[in-house]
């Protein structure tokens with residue numbers, strides 16, 4: 001499977017099932033999308049600012065609910081495989097993507113998997129295990145969060161640096177070398193722990209040492 005990024009801003013995501021898994025998926029998608037969670041009961045979990053709708057649809061009601069809510073993605077997270085099948089089919093008929101929380105097998109076209117995600121804007125790191133070991137995805141996410149807590153700051157720093165070098169007419173090969181030096185520099189990472197301006201100062205020192213003809 002090949003990861004792709006999807007912009008859910010302004011879109012609707014329908015989550016079917018209000019258990020711990022439905023709640024987690026609702027929190028994930030509520031960072032961008034309008035989320036509707038459909039379930040007869042809701043776990044004592046945070047659902048972010050999702051709209052919770054108390055109902056217990058039967059499989060034959062799935063198409064109606066999908067038409068009514070008009071989602072671009074349906075997350076299927078109930079404990080009833082027949083109902084999950086029905087919502088998967090309704091989502092496909094509607095042209096929506098579907099995420100089945102109860103299926104780690106081969107995914108058909110339009111079925112997507114939710115990876116563990118490290119988010120430190122503008123950096124996003126997605127981790128998956130081909131469905132084999134989601135607990136490992138979670139553990140690796142935690143490790144990356146600990147290890148690279150300033151990745152977002154580094155991305156902002158490098159983004160500004162690229163623009164600055166471009167504005168100053170530095171040729172592409174030298175810009176690339178400079179940027180590579182900065183992102184690989186332990187000193188810059190360390191300096192970022194005490195803030196953007198420290199990182200920026202150390203980055204400028206690091207670039208100063210760059211031989212112009214390095215490839």
Ligand SMILES: C[C@@]1(CC(=O)O)C2=NC(=C\c3[nH]c(c(CCC(=O)O)c3CC(=O)O)Cc3[nH]c(c(CC(=O)O)c3CCC(=O)O)/C=C3\N/C(=C\2)[C@@H](CCC(=O)O)[C@]3(C)CC(=O)O)/[C@H]1CCC(=O)O
Pocket residue numbers: 024025028099100101102103104105112113114115116117127128129130131132133134135137138141
């Ligand atoms: C990453 C994460 C994203 C998220 O969901 O937000 C995610 N699962 C997470 C946690 C987690 N899930 C499970 C456990 C308990 C330990 C265990 O069983 O291993 C834990 C750990 C825990 O809870 O501590 C159980 C589980 N998961 C799936 C099944 C069904 C099956 O395997 O068929 C069952 C068995 C249910 C049962 O036994 O009944 C299926 C899927 N879970 C996926 C994603 C997709 C594959 C991703 C990959 O390739 O790794 C996939 C295929 C579909 C999907 O959901 O998109 C999230 C971590 C978020 C974070 O914290 O960062």
Ligand SMILES: NC(=O)c1ccc[n+]([C@@H]2O[C@H](COP(=O)([O-])OP(=O)(O)OC[C@H]3O[C@@H](n4cnc5c(N)ncnc54)[C@H](O)[C@@H]3O)[C@@H](O)[C@H]2O)c1
Pocket residue numbers: 016017018019020021022038039040041042043055056057058077078079080083100101102134
């Ligand atoms: N993907 C994952 O990470 C992951 C992790 C654990 C479990 N699972 C799978 O996901 C499923 C959900 O996990 P859970 O721990 O939240 O289970 P759960 O049993 O706690 O929650 C199921 C939810 O579905 C709701 N539901 C029941 N009938 C419904 C209906 N007709 N319409 C709408 N909602 C209905 C229930 O009220 C409940 O809120 C499990 O069956 C399991 O197979 C996936």
